[in-house]
Amino acid sequence: MKAFIAMVHREFLEHRGAFLIGPLILVAVLFGATILAFTVGRVDARFSGAMFTVVPLRVFEVGFIAFGIGWSLYLIATLFFYCADGFAADKRNNAMLFWKSMPMSDFKVLMSKLAAALTILPGVIFGVALLSGVLLFGVAFVTMMINGTVTMGFLGGITQIYGQVALALLVLMVCGLLWYMPFMAIVGAIATVVGRWAIPIALLLPALISTLEWVTFGGYHPFMTRTWTFLEYRSALPDTPYAESWFTSETPFSGIAFATDLINRLDWVQVGIGAVFAVVVIYIASEYRRRVNDN
Known part of the structure; x- marks a missing residue:
């Protein structure tokens, strides 16, 4: 078990540029741009009347949600490239013999890569997303200080919003990872055969x-077949009516309501089938890798 955890940790160390350093740089740039917008007068932080308390909270709420969606899209794209690169890295850097000398089968090695794609790597992005919310929290707090309207009620309200959005983002990422697990396994399995060429092949497959099927x-x-219809269904998370209704309303965002709506609408039978499919695909890829290396 310790060896497996070490393998997962290795994946983080080898790909921390895409999952930690790069996102932190993006956060710093966005935060700097936000501060600059206030200091040069691009954003007017002076409000009056009810705008004193309503606007900063609503801006923080929408802004944090937008950051969360943005980081979720970043995670999906980065994991796609990670699977195409990480599953072929051992062959490319001639480390295969070293890993073969460890008491770890090819199946466990490849499963450690899939485990990293489902746990530590998305966890880092989730942490960066929470950091984005904290920095946005600071901007909203400074805005209220400029207006002279910082109160305990405001701090309580903005803390509650942070918790609700963080919960929704966590559930969204977990559901997304479970839903897209078979796609990550397919890309990784193709990468064990063709290396980085898995990226165009996975897009064309x-x-x-x-x-x-059409022929x-x-x-x-060709794009009106049962296969294509199923892939369209399987490539997108289900819509959540709560999110659509909330955006056009003035009620505070409820992470619990959003999470409940998403969980109830997710096809858990498909999630289970996808998990089994992913394990089978990884096993086939590990057998191919073992036989090729033995020869």
């Missing part, structure tokens, strides 16, 4: 499969 069984065109 759905179209090729759908075209093959074999007929239809209007």
Whole structure:
């Protein structure tokens, strides 16, 4: 177990540039741009009447949610490239013999990479997203100080918003990782065979499969087949009516309501099938890797 945890930690050390250093730089740039916007007068922090207390809280709420969505999209894109690179890294840097000398099978080595993609790497991005919320919290607090309207009620309200949005972001990331697990496994398995060429192959594979179904069984065109319809369904998280209704309302955001809505609408049967499919794909890839290395 210790060896497996060490392997997962190794994945973080080898890819911390994309999952830690790069995001921290982006946060610093965005925070600096926000501070600059206030200092040069691009943003007017002076409000009057009810705007004293309503606007800063609403801006923080929407801003933190926007940051969370942005980091979620960043995570999806980065994990795609990680799977295409990480699963082929041992072969590329000639470290295969070293890892073969450890009491770790090829299956466990590849599973450690998938485990890293589901745990420590997204966890770092989640931490960066929370840091973004803290910095945004500071901007909202300074705005209220400028207006002279900092109260205990304001601090309580903004702390509650932070907790609700953080909860929603955590549930969104967890559900997204479970939902997209089979896609990550496919990209990683292809990478064990063709290396970084897994990126264009993984992008073209759905179209090729759908075209093959169209040629074999007929239809209007390659993008109107059962395969393509299923892939469209499987490539997007379910819509949450709560998020749509909240955005057009004036009520505070409820992370509990959002999380409950998302969890209830997620097809957990598909999640279970996808998890089994991912393990099977990784096992096949590990067998290929073992046989190729033995030869």
